[in-house]
Amino acid sequence: MNLPLLVEIPAVLMPLVARNRESFQAAVVGAEGLFAGRGLSRPPRSHNSSVGAGSAREEAPPVTTPLDWPTDRWQQWDRVTTASDFVLQQAIQNPAMLLDLIASGDLDRAFKPGELREQIAQAVAQASSEDELARTLRRQRARQQLRIIWRDLNRLADLVQTCRDLSDMADACIDQAYQWLYPRQCQQFGTPMGRRSGEQQHMVVLGMGKLGAVELNLSSDIDLIFGYPEGGETQGVKRPLDNQEFFIRLGQRLIKALDPITVDGFVFRVDMRLRPYGSSGALVLSFNALEQYYQDQGRDWERYAMIKARVVAGDQQAGAQLLDLLRPFVYRRYLDFSAIDALRTMKQLIQQEVRRKGMADNIKLGSGGIREIEFIAQAFQLIHGGRDLSLQQRPLLKVLATLEGQGYLPAAVVDELREGYEFLRYTEHAIQAIADRQTQMLPDDELDRARIAFMMGFADWSAFHERLMHWRSRTAWHFAQVIADPDEDAEASNALVIGGEWLPLWEETHDADSACRQLQEAGFSDARLALKRLEDLRASPQLRAMQRLSRERLDAFIPRLLAQAVEHADPDLILERVLPLVEAVARRSAYLVLLTENPDALRRLLTLCAASPWIAEQIARFPLLLDELLNEARLFNPPLAPELAAELRERLTRIPEDDLEQQMEALRHFKLAHNLRVAASEIAGGLPLMKVSDYLTWLAEAILEQVLALAWRQTVARHGVPKRPDRSDCDPAFVIVGYGKVGGIELGHGSDLDLVFIHDGDPSLETDGAKPIDSAQFFTRLGQRIIHLLTAQTNSGQLYDVDMRLRPSGAAGLLVSSVAAFSRYQQTEAWTWEHQALVRARVLVGCRQTGEAFEQVRGAVLAKPRDLDTLRAEVSEMRAKMRDNLGTRQTAAGRGNNAFEAGQRFDVKQDAGGIVDIEFMVQYAALAWSGKHPNLLRYTDNIRILEGLEEAGLLPATDAALLREAYKAYRSAAHRQALQKQAGVIPGDQFIDERREVMRIWGELGLS
Template sequence: MKKPALIEIPNTLQTITQNGVDVLVEALEKQGLMGTYECLSVEKKAQLARVLTCSEFVVEQFRRCPELLVELLNSGDLDRPLSVTEITEQLATLVSTVTTEEALLSCLRKARNRQQVRIIWRDITRQANLIETCHDLSNFADASIDQAYRWLYDEQVKVLGTPIGRYSNQPQHLVILGMGKLGAQELNLSSDIDLIFAYPEGGETEGAKRSVDNQEFFTRLGQKLIRALDSITPDGFAFRVDMRLRPYGSSGPLVYSFAAMEQYYQDQGRDWERYAMIKARAVAGDPEAGVELLTILKPFVYRRYLDFTAIESLRKLKQLIQQEVKRKGMDDNIKLGAGGIREIEFIGQAFQLIHGGRDLSLQQRPLLNVLDTLAGEGYLPCAVVDELKSIYCFLRYVEHAIQALADKQTQMLPDNALDQAKVALMMGYDSWDIFYEALNQYRERIDWHFKQVIADSEEEEQESNGAVGDEWLPLWVRTQDEESSCIQLNEAGFTESKELYTKLMDLRSSPSLRSVQREGRERLDVFMPRLISAAAELEQPTLSILRVLPLIEAVARRSVYLVLLTENPETLKRLLLLCAASPWIAEQITHYPILLDELLNEDRLYSPPPAQDLAAELRQHLARIPEDDLEQQMEALRHFKLAHRLRVAASEIAGNLPLMKVSDYLTWLAEAILTEVLHLAWRQCVVKYGVPQRLDGSPCELDYIVVGYGKVGGIEMGHNSDLDLVFIHNGDPQSETDGAKSIDGLLFFTRVGQRMIHILTTQTTSGILYEVDMRLRPSGDAGLLVSSLTGFQKYQEAEAWTWEHQALVRARVLTGAKEVAEAFEAIRIEVLGKQRDLVKLQAEVSDMRKKMRDNLGTLVTQSGLGDNAFDAEQLFNLKHDAGGMVDIEFMTQFVTLAWSWKYPELSVYTDNIRILDAMAETHLITPEDALWLQDTYRAYRSAVHRLALQNKPSLVMADQFANERKKVMELWLSLGLYINENSQQ
């Protein structure tokens, strides 16, 4: 939101303006400083009048110390932003002259008053925006805490000695964590500061007459630091300090060792402490130890799983706040009241706590940045985030206006007409009534958004009609008999009610549920009636619920997933619909419950991104993971694949994606993953062994390609397709790498390939990425894992079998160096364009097809090609039987090998559809036959996809596709290919 507008000071405040000016003039005259005031420009006097009108605090500061105005004007600090370095250096210069503790207190307070006047001036005159104001306040707080700490530390060391770590034997420093708005650098004009003190390790001090324990040293130091900041002197205070967020609150020790902190949060940390820790930042003391401490505490804050218990906990916390607001009559509190700042913070924190363990982009402190991430990552619509940000800024400006009045720590709207008029003026409104109406409209919008994310959307319904699914609770908890339960299921539309009832009771008494803790059992008892109720509304209620039950049993111990589905009824409905449509999807989600996250956003679920966005999204995910954390990288790759494969399957079931697009997306997904896997493997090998060389002696820069054959090469991947890959390099296999642990080039390139296979095929908690088949490389299993470009070319030209050239028709570079890819494609075109003995080729292709049918086909027979009757009791293998998909694939491969020497356009593309187009364009078959083959091939593939989603093999009854099979076989023969006698057709 843009800054509030500057408007003229209304007549109702003119008296206040004049009083402020009079107080200032009187103070200046006493000090003989009126010349400064008289020399002010018209613009500067207008700014001064506005500030004196709005802020009693500034008036009082100028009354007590008119020199402050002169100094601020002369320094130019009122007219420009200050960097964090300037703020720190200004304070450090002042503190460097301090010789006593009392002088330190005076120094801090005078510096604070100066900064406060400067910041209020720039805020009220709208020279600074909200971000600058919050950063200036936070930066000065950081500097004050750190400078005071360092001065006090040095003084205490003189008396008590230097604290030394028991294990490291190194001097110890305090780590001071800033929490809340200080941690997020969102401090307001009169905020207190929430701090936690910790030190790395126990031990004793050295260098003094009497040693003291490190705990005692830092406790004394912490007490002095609080006094230096918090105590009120004639100069006021520096910062109000609140230490209640530390472990055990006010009743606990003032400082903790890192080990004690870790133990506390691991064993006793409460939900509200997780929210507090989201914004924790090391603001002073030992910065390196601060990073270490926050790393130790991160697992407490951000869970590795989707933590939907956060919503319920936030809701309960909000209810407590609302009760307090009601009890104290704080409806006009713009922070805690309905539609206030806290509700916007809760919205951001809910997503951070739920998803932050897995989505590292959410592990950040400033709320506005978090909201931007929620929009960028698709958690919330951009329009919603824009509204939240705009209103948040508005409310923070209101907060600053309230606190600028008298430097009081309050978020309550003023209740007197004079202060109300001042706030309206600072907010750019002509009157309080107009401002208050706009404020209420904004708060209503925030309250509405808050309820969409956090509040129980069924709360009112539950109060009036009971909880959703209550009618099914007696069935689930077995307070009614089996007969009554089956009648209830029948009346609700469930078929095979007795079988369903038995399955539900089996789940209830299953061994996996016996060990579930009380909280998990309670969540299951809340969820199951809702599940039955949601299933009853669908067309296939019994099928839906039966396919979801294995998932429920699988996640019973991790009941956070039950909370997810309970909190999101639309997500539960989507789960039931998808599982009813596809047992394959049901199995995927059961094996990998983290996929439930994908069902939350309907738009994202049914709209897979295009190739470019897909690759960029994966790069972004991996960029957030440390380069040396292979385990987390592998998990991120696997989750990315699982999530996007589910989105493709859901889109296919919903009818949003036709067959060809499904294969496109699945192929793009594989390419994006292979690109990142190649870069990971290459980088890891370079770190370990150094950079290999090219044949000309220059360093290799990823002179490596991954070639895809088969389905991935032909852009025809299915949901469970594996990867037929070949690795090729263009480096010098003999020269050594330049690392400390050097190896020859051939071994280096082999290690890259081995690393890729390891990343792709290692079984983790999220499964494997892909099954990888390397048997199509030169010489198959007996050959090198990685071939040189030259070696590959020689093999293809002199040693490769016809079936290997057939495979080359569908070979395509998936990722790697552009120059090597272009060289490979030139080799491929040259090999495919070689003129071959047509009769020999026909025989070899036919023989290879026979071997495949014999090994992979069924026993389906036909009583002669002139008869269109197939035995209806037999089965037809859509892929491998005569007249099936492989026949069409072999035809395109045969034609490419037979005629590319004459028609190079046949070898341009690797997919069957476009090869058939080229066959028609070159008149090798008629356009009608080409179109018919394309439609038949698509029909076969669609059937295979549908069967795969049903977890069924590629088999249909033999009388299906009878006409198609017959025509494919006729076209097979028309190309001079033959069906060998005694083959299985």
């Protein structure tokens, strides 16, 4: 927080210093009975109260003063009263108030949480009538306002503290007034009861704007909305009142306690115009009526306002329920770029008002003012807040920190916005501190300008104004980057609106021949097919059912799409792959706004769709992935394993533990987003094959870690924790073991997960919950829960296909095995192919001790002595079965004489000389030699096992290197095929040398 500097009082303000001291001392002397009953006398004036060394007034006759103030206290007095007429006026009218603040120490310290509320509550408790309540609140407000301004101008509190104190004061005044009025209203009109619930009803007071965000300024009004839970009528009186009428009368009394200006001033100016239907609407509405209004008639500016809504008084519990009811209106589950257009419209209306009223010098509403920084933050909140719960908060500085932390805005931009906001808010406080007036206009007269420059730490107005204009220009620039119309620059330069040349074609003002000619001249190979695709889109049922606003957004988007499509080498392919996405999102047109508002995101979309139909299909199925296209740095730089796991943990911590639906959606969105980022990085050439597999495997591990945690919590909540004799809880004594691609750190796009669940519980002991079961049942249910969380279909698809057939006894076996049972099975019953699979098995997540027990079993099983002839025969037999069933039939699984001829096909995974041959050789070698070479068991991925075979001298270096390079080349080809949505089958004249060499090494190992 950058506090303005404390500077010397400038010469132009020095005449105020002596005058203000004398006025205060005269007020003290004239205050009859000020010290009576306080045990204080009137000591002679201290030398410390002089204006300053060398002053002509130093020799003036001494004036008695009630306090022997030290020099630094007089310096604080001079600073505050020179700047603020309001403080001077309060001190002169009521010197006891200032002296009490000093004597209590309240001026010199920050209040503890709840302390300010307690002071106001104690004062309000003494009120015996509504007039006295009003008088008490106003005097309390004057006291706290004096304290807050004193601390602010003397830099004893920073901006956040000052705003918090002001907001706490408002909360306390509103709530204490309500708590005083409510029982008296009930005595007069009866107690309001809910017709449905039969429970006593209280009003809920929502604070909006700066009050809701705990950002109140020195002279804010307060925007309020009143509500009550349900209809009914009052009880306990002869003539009951309808609940709404009861609360309307109560609301009117509450406003009267706060708003009118009396001889004691006012508490807060109350603005109720943000309520439904504005000034013409009912003062108070039931929750049902509020929810219905916002669902059916809520406007964009009301969404914007409701971001800041906070319960400031009344029934806090009911208020929390009301905010939950209204949250779907504020935060949409999808990316809502329509918010930018709404904010842009609001800004234009404000600019018109500023011009009409000549408010260019308004630091809130003028160009580069406070409102623009608020718009920037709230644009991101409205767009992304439905999915990113970290953005669902009120204080602007915290939102800016989140925008930086979550990567929505660069750190340098956030730093400028934060510093600019603080400067503007301090300036706002300086303007309002002068006379406690609600204004954000820069003053015209020289005295007030000098005061503001002084309060802001500048030698003169010109230095301050130069800095102010710097921050306003930076704010305006950043605002333009987020909120400005993409067509604005083009229109300003009389250029065509972006894509405007394609608008007649889309609106069918051209005949077919002219349209085809335009498409052909722009680079489309098959102009008639391109035109037909556009006509089919226009005629699709989704478009015919579109509402007017959505159709307008589509009409704005298609010309931009065509303008960018023709910049690509194959615009025909762009239309083929992107128009299905357009059709899919047509009725959720906020996605079209996203791409219209962000030309770079549209450009990235077209590039990725041109490169991969798999990506095009993923985005069409899950349009929420368009969000990932907004941040180029994030899109092409997927995080490393620790950051990946930390990011997912952080996302889930923001979701209530009992909200399983949100948790499942968050997991699925996380997977989809990071899958896209990996694919994009691979296409852009930023990630080689091995890194792609690393990232996809890390992603699966991060997700499994959280799925296990969720399943564990849910199962424990139902049955309690399973016990073990050697420790009180299981920790949990459970691991998820990965086989196949996930075990070998070789996941590809769309890979399923081969999993095995193992526990180390004691079947003789039960869980400690209300519904106890034995540990075997517990871990079986835990496993079932994990599979459900992974495979359940939601709006965002499923997390993974899960294959559990590699567990002991396959599909017929228990879902979860104990360590002991798994060991027995592997040692006595498992087939050789199951031991081959065990070579690639590793613990993915779970209990460290149980994982270590599994590793001991794995090591013992793989290292046991084997007859090599038998082993070769069994490995060869299994491989032959796979080739016969899965390989390319025309070429006898790649072993026929025609296997290498042009026109034939090669399955890079299953045919002879392909991926599975290399995997089987590695597995054979691990089973054959790991007993004597335990280092072969350290890793589960083929590349590092091959390196181990080379280091141990079990494979010639040239052969090991050849197998590694062939394996990587095959897998890279398979990845490319997957991104093109094609099977892993390529022309037979590819990889001829690699295939022959793999087959040679296969034969030299004695495999057939």
